[in-house]
Amino acid sequence: METLDWKSLPFGYIKTDYNVRCYYRNGKWGELEISSSEYINLHMAATALHYGQEAFEGMKAFMGKDGGIRLFRWDENSLRMKKSAEGIMLAEVPDSLFHDAIVKCVKMNKHFVPPYGTWASLYIRPLLIGSGAQVGVKAANEYLFLVFVTPVGPYFKELFKPVHMMITRTFDRAAPLGTGNIKVGGNYAASLRALDVAHHQGYASALFLDAREKKFIDEAGPANFFGIRDNTYITPESHSILPSITNKSLQQIARDMGMKVEIRPVPIEELETFEEVGACGTAAVISPVSLIFDEATGKTYHFGENDQPGPISAKLYEILTGIQMGDLPDPYGWIEFVD
Numbered sequence: 619m620e621t622l623d624w625k626s627l628p629f630g631y632i633k634t635d636y637n638v639r640c641y642y643r644n645g646k647w648g649e650l651e652i653s654s655s656e657y658i659n660l661h662m663a664a665t666a667l668h669y670g671q672e673a674f675e676g677m678k679a680f681m682g683k684d685g686g687i688r689l690f691r692w693d694e695n696s697l698r699m700k701k702s703a704e705g706i707m708l709a710e711v712p713d714s715l716f717h718d719a720i721v722k723c724v725k726m727n728k729h730f731v732p733p734y735g736t737w738a739s740l741y742i743r744p745l746l747i748g749s750g751a752q753v754g755v756k757a758a759n760e761y762l763f764l765v766f767v768t769p770v771g772p773y774f775k776e777l778f779k780p781v782h783m784m785i786t787r788t789f790d791r792a793a794p795l796g797t798g799n800i801k802v803g804g805n806y807a808a809s810l811r812a813l814d815v816a817h818h819q820g821y822a823s824a825l826f827l828d829a830r831e832k833k834f835i836d837e838a839g840p841a842n843f844f845g846i847r848d849n850t851y852i853t854p855e856s857h858s859i860l861p862s863i864t865n866k867s868l869q870q871i872a873r874d875m876g877m878k879v880e881i882r883p884v885p886i887e888e889l890e891t892f893e894e895v896g897a898c899g900t901a902a903v904i905s906p907v908s909l910i911f912d913e914a915t916g917k918t919y920h921f922g923e924n925d926q927p928g929p930i931s932a933k934l935y936e937i938l939t940g941i942q943m944g945d946l947p948d949p950y951g952w953i954e955f956v957d
């Protein structure tokens with residue numbers, strides 16, 4: 619294969635050699651199939667296309683100094699995909715099938731795992747879609763579970779650089795009792811316009827508020843929100859937030875650093891009191907936020923000094939990425955090697 623320029627990989631799609639697929643038909647999952655095609659043959663009346671019956675996951679494999687390939691907390695992704703399946707009536711993918719599929723896909727594309735030291739990784743994208751034909755509004759009777767991988771560079775070209783965000787009040791990403799808490803494509807479609815408006819105004823992302831009262835911080839674009847004050851890690855509790863595995867991991871690390879962790883509604887006014895603010899998710903791990911603009915009040919909130927990440931965010935980032943890349947011990951059992 620051609621050698622990739624690992625150090626300048628974008629966070630985007632690059633073709634690899636293989637993907638894996640499994641079909642659910644007549645009430646059961648079939649055999650895992652290996653494909654070298656980037657295309658799927660899909661019925662034009664598939665429910666995924668018309669009614670958004672589609673869920674996905676996102677995780678990464680990392681190569682350590684020792685050359686070992688590490689998966690990070692795949693079991694959490696598998697569990698979350700089951701919750702997504704339950705939420706929009708997809709066929710559930712058993713843990714064993716999820717595991718076999720991601721391991722097989724990583725192994726078959728081994729030479730696309732970026733080497734240690736490049737800050738790049740192999741992004742793993744599991745996809746679960748209603749593939750059966752349906753015209754009436756109901757769940758499909760056939761499903762496709764597909765996993766592909768693609769090598770990705772770090773989300774931010776300048777590693778770990780603070781971003782500016784804008785509070786959006788003209789769009790909601792998810793309804794109070796909607797599907798915000800599961801990882802389904804529909805939430806993303808619903809957030810695109812708000813993200814586009816934020817980008818056009820020069821912000822890296824849109825900060826969504828709770829859809830009911832517009833009083834509390836909800837999701838930070840496609841990432842979770844956290845604030846830090848008085849040695850406390852504070853992250854919103856809300857039915858419309860997607861439970862981020864990165865966030866959950868950061869909470870654990872924060873506790874073990876001797877910090878308090880609070881998971882509760884976070885009123886907008888509390889922004890004023892935070893020493894550090896960040897958005898977290900698999901893609902960037904942590905995006906420190908140095909500025910939040912609220913167009914409704916004209917207020918601008920600043921965090922940190924000289925547009926530098928705060929010391930606690932930096933420490934959390936260092937520990938989590940250290941565990942992922944094998945530079946630090948893994949006291950939590952988060953890493954599984956792909957041999």
Ligand SMILES: *Cc1c(COP(=O)(O)O)cnc(C)c1O
Pocket residue numbers: 676801837839840841842860861862863864865898899900901
């Ligand atoms: C995937 C996702 C996240 C991040 O979750 P991780 O498990 O940390 O990658 C956060 N918010 C939304 C809306 C997401 O879809």
